Structures are given as structure tokens and as C-alpha cells.
Amino acid sequence: MSRFDDLPSLTPRDVAAPLALHDILVVDFTQFISGPYCTMILADFGAEVVKVENPAHGDDFRLMKMAELASGDGAPFLWANRNKRSVTLDLSHPAGREVAADLIKRADVVVENFSAGVMRRFGLDYDSVVAANPAVVYCSISAAGRHGTLSNRVAFDPVSQAETGFIALNRGSGVADRAVNTPIVDLTTGMMAAMAILAALIARPRLGKGQLVEIAMFDQGINLLAYQAMNHLISGLEPPAGPARSPAPLGVFPTSDGEIYICCANDRTFRRLVVDALGRGDLADDPRFASMAARTANGEAFLTILAEILLSDTREAWLEKLRASGVPVGPVASVSEALASPEIAERGLVSRIPHRPGVAGWAPHIVPPFRMSLTPVADPVIAPALGQHTVEVMRGVLGYAPSRIDELAALGAFGAVARSWDR
Numbered sequence: 001m002s003r004f005d006d007l008p009s010l011t012p013r014d015v016a017a018p019l020a021l022h023d024i025l026v027v028d029f030t031q032f033i034s035g036p037y038c039t040m041i042l043a044d045f046g047a048e049v050v051k052v053e054n055p056a057h058g059d060d061f062r063l064m065k066m067a068e069l070a071s072g073d074g075a076p077f078l079w080a081n082r083n084k085r086s087v088t089l090d091l092s093h094p095a096g097r098e099v100a101a102d103l104i105k106r107a108d109v110v111v112e113n114f115s116a117g118v119m120r121r122f123g124l125d126y127d128s129v130v131a132a133n134p135a136v137v138y139c140s141i142s143a144a145g146r147h148g149t150l151s152n153r154v155a156f157d158p159v160s161q162a163e164t165g166f167i168a169l170n171r172g173s174g175v176a177d178r179a180v181n182t183p184i185v186d187l188t189t190g191m192m193a194a195m196a197i198l199a200a201l202i203a204r205p206r207l208g209k210g211q212l213v214e215i216a217m218f219d220q221g222i223n224l225l226a227y228q229a230m231n232h233l234i235s236g237l238e239p240p241a242g243p244a245r246s247p248a249p250l251g252v253f254p255t256s257d258g259e260i261y262i263c264c265a266n267d268r269t270f271r272r273l274v275v276d277a278l279g280r281g282d283l284a285d286d287p288r289f290a291s292m293a294a295r296t297a298n299g300e301a302f303l304t305i306l307a308e309i310l311l312s313d314t315r316e317a318w319l320e321k322l323r324a325s326g327v328p329v330g331p332v333a334s335v336s337e338a339l340a341s342p343e344i345a346e347r348g349l350v351s352r353i354p355h356r357p358g359v360a361g362w363a364p365h366i367v368p369p370f371r372m373s374l375t376p377v378a379d380p381v382i383a384p385a386l387g388q389h390t391v392e393v394m395r396g397v398l399g400y401a402p403s404r405i406d407e408l409a410a411l412g413a414f415g416a417v418a419r420s421w422d423r
Contacts, residue, residue: 004352004361004362004363004364005352005362007350007351007352007362007364008348008350008351008352009351009352010351010352010353010365010367010379010380011348012379013376013377013378013379014376017374017375017376018046018374018375019045019046019375019378020045020046020372020375021042021045021046021047022046023048024042024046024047024048024108024109024201025047025048025050025106025107025108025109025397026039026042026043026047026048026049026050026107026108026109026110026111027050027052027100027103027104027107027109027110027111028049028050028051028052028084028111029052029100029110029111029112029113029114029119029124030051030059030111030112030113030141031053031059031060031061031113032059032060032061032113032156032186033061033080033157033183033186033187033190034113034141034185034186034187034189034190034193034215034217035111035112035113035141035190035193036051036059036061036080036081036190037080037186037187037190037191038111038139038141038189038190038191038193038194038197039051039084039111040080040081040082040083040084041190041191041194041368042109042194042197043082043083043084043378044082044083044368044370044377044378044380045370045375045377045378046375046377046378047108047109048085048397049083049084049085050084050085050087050103050389050393050397051081051084051085051086051087051384052087052088052089052091052100052103053086053087053088053089053386053387054088054089054090054091054415055088055089055090055386055387055414055415055416056415057386058086058088058386058387059077059081061074061076061077061080061081062074062077062386064076064077069355069363071355071356071359073355073363073382073383073385077383078363078382078383079366080383081383081384082365082380082381082382082383083378083380083381084383084384085384085388085389085392085393086384086385086386086387086388086389086390087103087387087389087390087393087394088386088387088390088414088415089413089414089415090412090413090414090415090416091122091124093411093412093413095408095411095412095413096412096413096414097122097123097124098413099394099398099408099413100122100124101123101124101129101132102398103393103397103398104124104129104132104133104136105129105132105133106133106397106398107133107136108135108136108137108201108210109136109137109138109139109197109201110129110136110137110138110139111139111141111193111197112124112139112140112141113140113141113142115152115154116142116146116151116152119140126138126140126212130210130212133210134209134210135204135209135210136210137197137200137201137204137210137211137213138210138211138212138213139193139196139197139213139214139215140212140213140214140215141189141190141193141214141215141216141217142214142215142216142217143155143159143160143216143217143218144216144217144218144219145214145216145218145219146214150218155217155218156186157179157183157184157185157186157217158178158179160185160186160217160218160220160221161179161180161184161185161221162179163218163221164185164218164221164222164224164225165221165222165225165228165229166179166180166184166185166221166224166225167179167180168238168239169225169228169239184224185217185220185221185224186217188220188223188224189215189216189217189220192215192220192223193213193215196213196215197213200213249262249264249270249273249295249299249302249303249306250262250263250264250265252332253306253307253310254307254310254311255310255311255313255314255315255317255318256311256312256313256314256315257314257315258314258315258331258332259315259331259332260310260315260318260319260322260329260330260331260332261329261330261331261332262322262327262328262329263328263329264327264328265328266292267291267292269326269327269328270284270289270292270295271284272325272326272327273322273325273327274289276325276326276327277318277321277322277324277325277327278306278309280309283302283305288301288302289302315331319331347367348367349366349367350364350365350366350367351364351365351367352364352365353365353380353381353382354382355382356382356385356388363382365380367380387414387415390414391405394408
């Protein structure tokens with residue numbers, strides 16, 4: 001019995017419902033996180049995504065196993081590459097580059113996140129391909145842009161968190177001086193890239209052509225500073241190290257058996273907290289706490305009172321009381337608690353989907369957050385095996401005859417490793 005047998009099966013989409021990006025062909029030259037996450041969003045919306053990988057080992061993210069299925073598929077790669085087809089092309093070989101150029105000629109969207117100069121060296125950069133396909137939306141994701149003195153930088157998510165000030169915002173208060181333990185810059189860079197691509201596709205009929213879209217991780221890291229960056233530009237002061245508790249109150253608080261996070265960001269929710277949930281109207285009327293300014297000046301006194309009250313009951317009891325009073329609150333949950341929570345079940349966010357036929361039965365699936373009434377997201381298909389769809393794409397997308405596919409294979413376009421593709 002698989003540990004995934006108890007997960008609910010996904011409810012399939014209405015077969016009559018259209019896909020938002022039906023007939024959009026995306027040629028994906030990306031690896032790791034930001035690029036693949038971008039193209040997976042497009043695939044969820046129904047685009048046909050052809051993932052071009054090197055024949056040796058494919059996207060380097062395939063090698064980061066962490067947890068893996070019995071089939072050898074690693075969790076990180078599965079997470080970022082559903083609903084795609086994998087093609088192996090040796091771009092160092094002229095025949096491989098020829099096939100890639102043919103794919104780009106037919107593409108609506110091209111996405112790449114190679115190091116600077118790689119696509120130009122292959123003759124596959126925007127300037128090299130736009131004449132043959134002026135309608136293409138070509139998205140280039142990089143560390144710090146494709147032009148200027150920063151263009152040769154190589155970065156991964158933690159580096160971007162460090163150099164844009166994101167790590168500094170989370171220093172202090174017992175928090176280790178390290179990056180946030182989820183690839184927040186990569187993820188949001190991928191989201192921004194997908195949004196920019198969708199905007200370019202919407203603009204394309206009006207403009208009569210596609211365009212070059214560039215997204216830099218450094219730029220997105222600065223955007224993630226949010227109002228902290230604006231605060232600094234106006235005041236000239238460094239943001240306070242965090243996550244420090246605010247006397248609003250805002251922060252993590254212990255109860256008798258666990259922690260909760262309370263966020264009272266204004267006087268209205270403060271009164272709900274102390275009057276409705278705690279039954280302490282005297283605190284609302286106390287001049288030391290009656291306004292945000294007063295609570296800021298007397299924060300430690302209020303936090304001492306609040307901490308003592310919260311320790312008098314359990315986490316679940318306080319969650320129930322605070323939510324009933326309209327106070328923004330949540331448990332400080334572990335990952336396992338979050339994924340097993342009632343909210344997950346009610347929202348249908350975790351399910352199981354079939355693995356590749358004859359390989360591993362079921363695989364877990366995390367449902368994307370898009371809820372659309374007329375164009376629901378595509379039914380999920382597990383991330384492809386390396387090169388799984390090479391011949392299929394050569395035939396169906398490029399229209400190559402079997403003899404042409406055999407010729408390209410013999411020339412080394414698909415790599416030197418023999419494969420049992422169904423031709």
C-alpha cells in the first residue's frame with residue numbers, strides 16, 4: 001500500500017470548459033526554480049509547454065532529490081514541472097540547435113534562464129530569432145539583467161535574498177542570520193515572469209507583434225522589501241530588525257500548549273481582542289493602551305499582560321475565541337500540521353494524481369491557487385521523465401517524418417545516450 005493511497009483523488013475539470021491558454025505553445029529552456037515555476041503556471045492555464053533539456057541529465061533540478069518516489073523522481077522537480085512535455089536536445093550540436101530554432105519559429109512564448117550569453121552563443125537569443133517569428137513573446141529571466149556591468153552575475157535565491165536586504169529584515173529576535181527557508185525570490189520572480197508574459201500576449205494582437213520580456217531576480221528581491229524600502233527612502237532609517245513583536249500587538253505568542261500568531265494592526269481589531277475575546281474592557285479604556293501611539297509607547301507593559309492571559313488556555317481554545325471575535329489569528333503550524341489541517345481538506349489543496357503508466361502508481365499533488373469559473377486550470381499531469389516526449393514533439397509539433405527523426409538521432413541532436421522512445 002502506498003502512503004498516497006489515502007490522499008483524495010483530484011476531481012477532474014469539466015471537459016467542456018475551455019482552457020485559458022489553449023493553443024499557446026511555450027518552448028521552455030529553463031531549469032531550477034524561477035523559470036520552471038513560470039512555465040508551470042502557463043501550463044496550468046492550458047498552454048502546451050515543451051521543456052527542452054540537455055540529454056546528459058536534464059534540468060539540474062532533477063538531481064536535487066531530497067525526498068523521492070520509488071521511481072526515482074525527486075520531489076523538487078515534480079513540484080515545479082507538472083503539465084509539461086520533455087524533449088532532449090544537445091544545443092552544443094548544430095543539429096540540436098536546428099531543432100530548437102524550429103521549435104522557436106512555431107512558439108508563442110519562449111522562456112530561458114541560462115547564464116548571460118548562452119542563448120546568444122547558440123543563436124537562440126531574442127535578436128537572433130525575432131525575424132523568423134516576430135510574434136514571439138520571449139522572456140529572459142536572469143540574476144541582475146541581460147545588459148550592463150551586472151549581466152554576468154550568477155545568483156540563486158539565497159544570494160538574492162542577501163544582496164537585496166531581505167535577510168537583514170529577518171535578523172534579530174532569535175532568528176538565525178540566514179535566508180528564508182523557502183525560495184521566495186525564485187517563486188515570486190517566476191510569478192512576475194508569468195504575469196509579464198500574459199500581459200505581452202494580451203498586447204500582441206494590438207501591437208501586431210510579440211516582444212522581449214526581461215525579469216531579474218535582483219529587481220524582484222527589491223520589490224519584496226515592500227513598504228520597508230519606501231519607509232527607508234522617506235526616513236533615511238534602516239528598518240528595525242525582525243521579526244520583532246510589535247506592541248500593536250503583532251507577533252508570535254505562546255499559549256498553554258502551543259504558539260499562535262496575532263495581528264492587530266489597528267485600534268478596531270485591538271478592541272476586538274481585549275474586549276470581545278479577552279473580556280478585558282479595562283485594557284481598552286486604559287490610557288496606556290487606548291491608541292496605537294499609546295501602545296507603542298507602553299508596549300512592554302501590554303505584552304506582559306497579554307502573555308499572562310494567553311498562557312491560561314490552550315491554542316485551540318484561543319484560536320476559537322479570537323476568530324469568533326474577528327481577530328486575525330492563526331496557529332504557528334509545522335509543515336506537517338499545515339498540510340494535515342482542516343483548511344487543506346476543505347479547500348481541496350492536496351490530492352493524488354497518477355504517476356506515469358506502469359511506473360509508480362500514485363504521486364502527491366498540490367493544487368494551484370487559481371479558481372476560475374469559465375476556464376478552470378488544466379488537469380494535472382505528473383512531471384515528465386527526461387526526454388519522454390522527444391519523438392512525440394518532433395512528430396506532432398514540428399511535423400518531422402520518422403526518417404528525419406532517425407537522421408537527427410544519428411547526428412546526435414537528441415544526445416548520445418540510447419533511448420527506448422516509441423517511434
